[in-house]
Amino acid sequence: MQPQADPFIVPKCHEEIEILFKDEHILVINKPSGLLSLSGKHPLNIDSVHHRLVKDFPTCTLIHRLDFGTSGVMLLAMNKQVNALLCKQFSERRVAKRYTALLHGKLKLNEGIVDAAIAKDIDNFPLMKICQDTGKPARSKFRVLAHFTQSPNDKFYVDDVRAGSRQVTRVEYEPVTGRTHQLRLHSQHLGHSILGCDLYSPDETFFMASRLMLHAQELTFEHPISLTPMVIKCNSPF
Numbered sequence: 001m002q003p004q005a006d007p008f009i010v011p012k013c014h015e016e017i018e019i020l021f022k023d024e025h026i027l028v029i030n031k032p033s034g035l036l037s038l039s040g041k042h043p044l045n046i047d048s049v050h051h052r053l054v055k056d057f058p059t060c061t062l063i064h065r066l067d068f069g070t071s072g073v074m075l076l077a078m079n080k081q082v083n084a085l086l087c088k089q090f091s092e093r094r095v096a097k098r099y100t101a102l103l104h105g106k107l108k109l110n111e112g113i114v115d116a117a118i119a120k121d122i123d124n125f126p127l128m129k130i131c132q133d134t135g136k137p138a139r140s141k142f143r144v145l146a147h148f149t150q151s152p153n154d155k156f157y158v159d160d161v162r163a164g165s166r167q168v169t170r171v172e173y174e175p176v177t178g179r180t181h182q183l184r185l186h187s188q189h190l191g192h193s194i195l196g197c198d199l200y201s202p203d204e205t206f207f208m209a210s211r212l213m214l215h216a217q218e219l220t221f222e223h224p225i226s227l228t229p230m231v232i233k234c235n236s237p238f
Helices: 049-053 080-091 182-190
Strands: 018-022 026-031 071-077 096-104 111-115 118-120 128-130 139-149 167-175 214-222 229-233
Touching: 018 229, 026 049, 071 080, 071 229, 080 214, 096 182, 111 182, 128 182, 139 182, 167 182
Parallel strands: 071 214
Antiparallel strands: 018 026, 026 071, 096 167, 096 214, 111 139, 118 128, 139 167, 214 229
16 A cells, blocks of 8 residues: 655745754754755655755665654764764764743743653654653653744744733753653643744644744754764744
């Protein structure tokens, strides 16, 4: 039986991929929001990080993925040996990630930890859900960076009657685990969904921004060959 083609055709992403670091072993990039990490099954969804980069780096492979709407730091390997070494670091949780996110409303806590297991939502595939009984452990540290009121001058502001209160909290997330949609779900669990999230935010939050307001700002790992500690940063666009 042939797999079904993607029902959704991804809009064209006109932003370029920025290279943050490159040597003969690894490639680190800034992925634009609105670009797939890997090409979809539908032929019109072929544009992706991997599709673009293999043209210049034929042997490169993804070590991890970022959601379609998420921007920021992504790590790729230049060969199979390096891929295996980096994947081992990820599986052993020796890689640290930091994200910036804009959440709807005013988060009362200044910092904390969300410890809420995540499982597949069988009734709403391919969504995930918080489920302590059947889910896999999921843990995210967070720290509030600022509270502010969204302004029409903001780059990603959307003037829409369906938008809710314009009060926003900027947070820094440090996911300890790496579950699918973890930061989206943990934000929802806190009662403050990520602006522009098309999967788990109510309409009033989704229509507040022209993109998912989630950015992978920092990745810390060990260079697989030189063993040098690497900290790659990419400032948030919002």
